[in-house]
Amino acid sequence: MTPQDISASFEERQRAVASLRELADETQGRDMTAEETQTFERQNTEIDALDARIESGLSVMEREAKATNALESFRSMNQLSAPVEAQVDPGQSDNDLFRQLLNGEIRSFESKPESRDLSSGTATAGGNLITSTLYDRVIELFTEDGAALRAGATLLQTERGEDMLIPTVTAYSTGAKVAELAAISESDPAFGQSTLSTYAYAAIVQASNQLLQDNGVGNFNIMNFIGDQGGAAVARAWSAALTGGDGTGDPQGFNRCAIGTTAASATAIVPAELFALQHSITAPYRNGASWVMNDSTVRALRLLVDGNGVYIWSPGLTAGAPDTLLGAPVYSDPNMAAIATGNWPIVYGNFTRGYFARIAGGVRVEQSNAPGFANDLESFRFIVRGGGCLVDLNALRKLAMA
Numbered sequence: 001m002t003p004q005d006i007s008a009s010f011e012e013r014q015r016a017v018a019s020l021r022e023l024a025d026e027t028q029g030r031d032m033t034a035e036e037t038q039t040f041e042r043q044n045t046e047i048d049a050l051d052a053r054i055e056s057g058l059s060v061m062e063r064e065a066k067a068t069n070a071l072e073s074f075r076s077m078n079q080l081s082a083p084v085e086a087q088v089d090p091g092q093s094d095n096d097l098f099r100q101l102l103n104g105e106i107r108s109f110e111s112k113p114e115s116r117d118l119s120s121g122t123a124t125a126g127g128n129l130i131t132s133t134l135y136d137r138v139i140e141l142f143t144e145d146g147a148a149l150r151a152g153a154t155l156l157q158t159e160r161g162e163d164m165l166i167p168t169v170t171a172y173s174t175g176a177k178v179a180e181l182a183a184i185s186e187s188d189p190a191f192g193q194s195t196l197s198t199y200a201y202a203a204i205v206q207a208s209n210q211l212l213q214d215n216g217v218g219n220f221n222i223m224n225f226i227g228d229q230g231g232a233a234v235a236r237a238w239s240a241a242l243t244g245g246d247g248t249g250d251p252q253g254f255n256r257c258a259i260g261t262t263a264a265s266a267t268a269i270v271p272a273e274l275f276a277l278q279h280s281i282t283a284p285y286r287n288g289a290s291w292v293m294n295d296s297t298v299r300a301l302r303l304l305v306d307g308n309g310v311y312i313w314s315p316g317l318t319a320g321a322p323d324t325l326l327g328a329p330v331y332s333d334p335n336m337a338a339i340a341t342g343n344w345p346i347v348y349g350n351f352t353r354g355y356f357a358r359i360a361g362g363v364r365v366e367q368s369n370a371p372g373f374a375n376d377l378e379s380f381r382f383i384v385r386g387g388g389c390l391v392d393l394n395a396l397r398k399l400a401m402a
Contacts, residue, residue: 006057010319013050016043017302017315024303044299058320098223101367101380108366111135135363138231138384145232146239147333148254148388151290152352153242161198161360161385168192168391192393198360198385199241199251203233206377209369230382231363242357242388243335251388254292254355255336255344260397266341269297271304271312273399277348278326280397285350290329292347294336301325339401346399354395360385 020043027036097109111134143149158164205226212222245253260280263273278286293301302313314324322329328348337343364383371379390396 006054006319009050009053009057013047013054014315016047016050019043020047020303021311024305025309028309044302047302048295048299054319098227098365101365107368108364110362110364112362134227134231134365137227138235138363139359141228141232141235142239145236146243146335147290147292147331148239148242148351148355148357150331151292151329152288152350153254153355153357153388154352154391156196156356156358158358158360164196164358166194166196166356166389166391168194168393194252194389194391196356196358196387196389197251198358198387199249200383200385201234201237201241202381202383203230203237204371205230205233205380205382206372207380209376209378212378226380227365230365230380234363234382234384238384238386240335242386243333244337245388247389251386252390253388254351254390254396255347255398257347257349257354257390257396257398258393259344259400260348262400263402266402267339269301269304269339269345269399271306274301274304274312274326274346277346277397277399278328281349281394285353285395286328287350288352289348289350290331291325292331292333292336292351293345294334294338295332296338297336297345298323298330298332300339341401343401344398345401347396348398349396350392351396353392354390355388356391357388358386360387 020040023036023040023043032040097106100106101109139149139155149155156164207222207226214222241251241253243253244255245251247253247256261273261276263269278289281289304312306312312326313330316323322331324330336347337345339345364381366381366383367378368381369378371377
């Protein structure tokens with residue numbers, strides 16, 4: 001898809017949103033007819049399809065740009081640190097190590113982060129960043145699947161996985177007017193403590209030896225395919241835990257923040273409840289705050305208007321820009337709950353100040369033919385150690401359904 005195609009899709013999306021709003025205006029104050037309901041659902045489906053097309057086009061463009069400068073596609077695995085077991089040149093790439101893995105020369109390696117600058121088009125040197133290892137690709141996939149990093153959460157990268165004690169802010173110091181020469185009362189901030197542990201997330205990808213032997217036939221690169229499949233699987237598992245983990249044998253997900261407001265209904269959300277949630281955190285946190293919800297909640301909120309008939313939802317003004325709700329960006333996360341009885345479908349707040357994610361060590365890749373020996377299958381195991389926890393307990397709030 002070319003930039004012109006993406007621009008055309010975005011314009012088509014804007015027209016579809018306008019048409020949807022026009023229908024909502026026409027039917028305000030009355031129930032939709034069966035035909036109008038059918039039109040409403042069709043237009044919503046068209047908008048979702050256009051969103052997917054735009055996102056796919058942007059992803060393709062990004063892969064092509066990286067391929068031009070890195071001599072491989074966006075999903076390729078290039079420069080990698082030295083493997084743990086193999087005594088090799090530290091300058092070996094992911095492809096070199098993966099190739100040795102496929103040939104049985106090594107049985108495992110560990111991918112560490114490495115990024116390098118590139119100069120392309122009108123961008124100045126250093127203005128773009130190539131992710132060049134399987135490790136970086138897992139971080140990309142993690143970012144794409146869940147909303148934590150897109151919303152601004154801090155990512156800690158540590159060599160080892162020992163527990164980290166993270167101070168959490170529960171209350172701040174207060175000031176007051178004092179008379180001349182009067183004693184000033186002490187007011188200390190209140191701190192708690194969270195343990196930021198790491199947990200192993202693993203996946204196994206199998207491929208036949210025949211397929212491995214045919215690697216490179218046509219445009220198919222089995223190393224890229226296996227790397228993406230394994231990387232995506234562990235990234236999705238880690239992402240789900242950082243959204244909804246309960247903190248017991250799992251990371252503490254960001255949806256474990258305090259409740260900011262509770263909806264009156266178990267099946268619907270009204271604008272006043274969103275205003276209440278937004279103002280359940282103080283103004284300093286609202287600067288840089290974001291909304292996180294799943295796609296079904298996005299659809300439910302897209303046509304809400306305030307008391308003056310003004311839409312509180314605004315589509316992104318440029319291709320790839322997030323939509324906004326009450327002026328704050330909205331990020332979709334498939335791991336968030338839907339609107340239903342007792343669920344927590346929305347989290348709002350300042351993720352940069354409120355949440356830490358952590359990855360320990362690198363992405364470990366191991367190979368074995370034992371599980372599928374009878375079927376001539378090779379197995380590739382991917383392991384990531386990650387975690388997450390709330391840091392500033394005043395920074396995030398969630399909406400609870402009745």
